[in-house]
Amino acid sequence: MTEVFANFWFQTGLKVLVVAAAIPLLAMAIGYAELKISAHMQSRIGPYFAGGRFGWAQLLADGIKFMQKEDIVPEDADRPVFRFAPVLVIMATVALFVVIPVAPDVSVRNLDVGIFYALAISSLSTIGILMAGWSSANKYSLMGGLRAAGQLIAYELPLVLAVVGVVIMAGTMSLDGIVSAQIDWGIPFVLLQVVGFVIFFTASLAELTRIPFDMPVAESELVMGYVTEYSGFRFLFFFIAEYANMFSLSAIAATLFLGGYYLPGIPENLAAAAGPLILLGKVFVLVFVMIWFRWTFPRFREDQLQTLAWKFLIPAALLNIAATGVAKVVF
Amino acid sequence: MTLGTKPDRPTARFDKLLTGKGLLKGLKVTLKTLFTRPVTVNYPKVKETPVARARGVIALDQEACTVCMLCARSCPDWCIYIEGHKEEKAPDKPGGRVRVRATLDRFDIDYALCMYCGICVEVCPFDALFWTPVYEYSEYEMGKMLHDMDRLQDWMKTIPPQPELEK
Numbered sequence: 001m002t003e004v005f006a007n008f009w010f011q012t013g014l015k016v017l018v019v020a021a022a023i024p025l026l027a028m029a030i031g032y033a034e035l036k037i038s039a040h041m042q043s044r045i046g047p048y049f050a051g052g053r054f055g056w057a058q059l060l061a062d063g064i065k066f067m068q069k070e071d072i073v074p075e076d077a078d079r080p081v082f083r084f085a086p087v088l089v090i091m092a093t094v095a096l097f098v099v100i101p102v103a104p105d106v107s108v109r110n111l112d113v114g115i116f117y118a119l120a121i122s123s124l125s126t127i128g129i130l131m132a133g134w135s136s137a138n139k140y141s142l143m144g145g146l147r148a149a150g151q152l153i154a155y156e157l158p159l160v161l162a163v164v165g166v167v168i169m170a171g172t173m174s175l176d177g178i179v180s181a182q183i184d185w186g187i188p189f190v191l192l193q194v195v196g197f198v199i200f201f202t203a204s205l206a207e208l209t210r211i212p213f214d215m216p217v218a219e220s221e222l223v224m225g226y227v228t229e230y231s232g233f234r235f236l237f238f239f240i241a242e243y244a245n246m247f248s249l250s251a252i253a254a255t256l257f258l259g260g261y262y263l264p265g266i267p268e269n270l271a272a273a274a275g276p277l278i279l280l281g282k283v284f285v286l287v288f289v290m291i292w293f294r295w296t297f298p299r300f301r302e303d304q305l306q307t308l309a310w311k312f313l314i315p316a317a318l319l320n321i322a323a324t325g326v327a328k329v330v331f
Numbered sequence: 332m333t334l335g336t337k338p339d340r341p342t343a344r345f346d347k348l349l350t351g352k353g354l355l356k357g358l359k360v361t362l363k364t365l366f367t368r369p370v371t372v373n374y375p376k377v378k379e380t381p382v383a384r385a386r387g388v389i390a391l392d393q394e395a396c397t398v399c400m401l402c403a404r405s406c407p408d409w410c411i412y413i414e415g416h417k418e419e420k421a422p423d424k425p426g427g428r429v430r431v432r433a434t435l436d437r438f439d440i441d442y443a444l445c446m447y448c449g450i451c452v453e454v455c456p457f458d459a460l461f462w463t464p465v466y467e468y469s470e471y472e473m474g475k476m477l478h479d480m481d482r483l484q485d486w487m488k489t490i491p492p493q494p495e496l497e498k
Contacts, residue, residue, distance in 0.1 A: 037365065039369070040364070040365045040366075040369060041361045041362075041364050041365045042364070043364055043367070043369050043370045043371065044369050044370075044371050045369050045371055045372075045373060048373050292358065292361060292362065293358075295361055296354075296357045296358050296360070296361045297354065297357065
């Protein structure tokens, strides 16, 4: 039995299955949470009938509906690019799940440059978005795609710089190593890296194109931005990617700043079993905050995001790095 | 000091430091609403009682109607159909005048056309038309939205007691 578990191909197959099941399930869970929370924040009840109670099957029903819909490609669209764009977006999403450590020594692959990989791969989806916007042959899509690309210039630097503080403190770029460092220090890094955490969270909101930084899909200006021309299964890809990215970026934020799968007081022998649940709990707190922001704040303008990023977030992140570096050397 | 400008309040500088106070206030509002009871109800399972003067459907009191056609003529949508005739009654004594009474043959309202402006109710000089708060009378076929005079008479039963007029 142990031999089977140790087999590389068995392990890989298992990991692929888990990730392939986790992404749509988590996307649905977060989507449902968004529907319900937004409803109650607006003093409504929200989904109620699907599934019998509390509308728990609403997202399942939506998914089945999307699969039945016709896959429309606009006549003037750049067909291969149009078809491939959502696949690229979801590929970036899946690839991000690879490095998330869910328990001690349990992740699809514990890379030594884990956080570097995560930040690099997470900006890959922007290429997919730009492809979608360009190939749709629709001015709204194009505007949305270009806005997403422009937004990248604003959030990518603060996102990376905010992480540097954590990396300095942990002394490693491996996500598992960063969690171990927090266990060694005895505190989650958010207590010492408040500035870094706020910057990372803000920048990841911009990366996820969520309110207050949802300019690429701004409904009131651009219909639906780069997804305007998409329908059926390809639209579903964008939808799943959006919500799964919410999960994975929150998981990375939780790993970097909130101690990941670790919670003080959990006995050693339970750590492996409780790890995923603890991580899930931390992720859902962050996801709740994202949903909370979405249904409270108005949308920024693209230039306002640039101002925010370049005049406040980046200087603050640089100061944070300098302060962390000095503190690391002194103490 | 020029007209129309106010001197800065002493706290204005302090307010500027608190940029984002409004954002926090907004977050507080949404969080508070999240934990209060929703104002909406699960409609087909739970129903709200509309106010007594709600404009749901129009009822007809056939006895009061004099077939004067004012409602049909004032209807902007021309959704009211009226036909009638005079009923004659023999004079009380020989050589007397024939008594007549206008009687309805047809009074239909096509609710597929009606825009619920209420002008017919306003204009009726004999108080034959009434608003009632019933709103559940949708149909699967468009033709069934034409309510005949008996159905309109039935709506009379659904008129709730009216609240007192404001002084």
